[in-house]
Amino acid sequence: QVTLVESGGGLVQAGGSLRLSCAISTRTYGQSSLGWFRQAPGKEREFVAGIRWRDGTTDYADSVKGRFTISREYAANTVYLQMNTLKVEDTAVYYCARDPSGWIHRGEASYDYWGQGTQVSVSS
Numbered sequence: 001q002v003t004l005v006e007s008g009g010g011l012v013q014a015g016g017s018l019r020l021s022c023a024i025s026t027r028t029y030g031q032s033s034l035g036w037f038r039q040a041p042g043k044e045r046e047f048v049a050g051i052r053w054r055d056g057t058t059d060y061a062d063s064v065k066g067r068f069t070i071s072r073e074y075a076a077n078t079v080y081l082q083m084n085t086l087k088v089e090d091t092a093v094y095y096c097a098r099d100p101s102g103w104i105h106r107g108e109a110s111y112d113y114w115g116q117g118t119q120v121s122v123s124s
Helices: none
Strands: 004-007 010-013 018-024 033-039 046-052 058-060 068-073 078-083 092-099 118-123
Touching (some): 004 092, 018 033, 018 092, 033 068, 033 078, 046 068, 046 078, 078 092
Antiparallel strands (some): 018 078, 033 046, 046 058, 068 078
């Protein structure tokens, strides 16, 4: 059983920054990738960013490229999402999830464990 716990969400003004954390309960070995997804009210959940644990390879949705940065910390078994220059349209519940394949997939079906989500609200 793997548990993922997100934290760091909150309310911020447009142009501001937040850093989300995703703590993973079990040691994450080289075969996993971690992804961040988000779901805005009335919309489907969408891929935001992903990172391959073993070598740090990353992938980003076009909507966040250049503004968001995903990273990992081995010792803490934690993945981060640094979000800068936030926009109102970034408002959503943000989820982290694990993909056991070790590749970064943008589709939800590849992910087997999900966190409970953390709310990010950006005001104008």
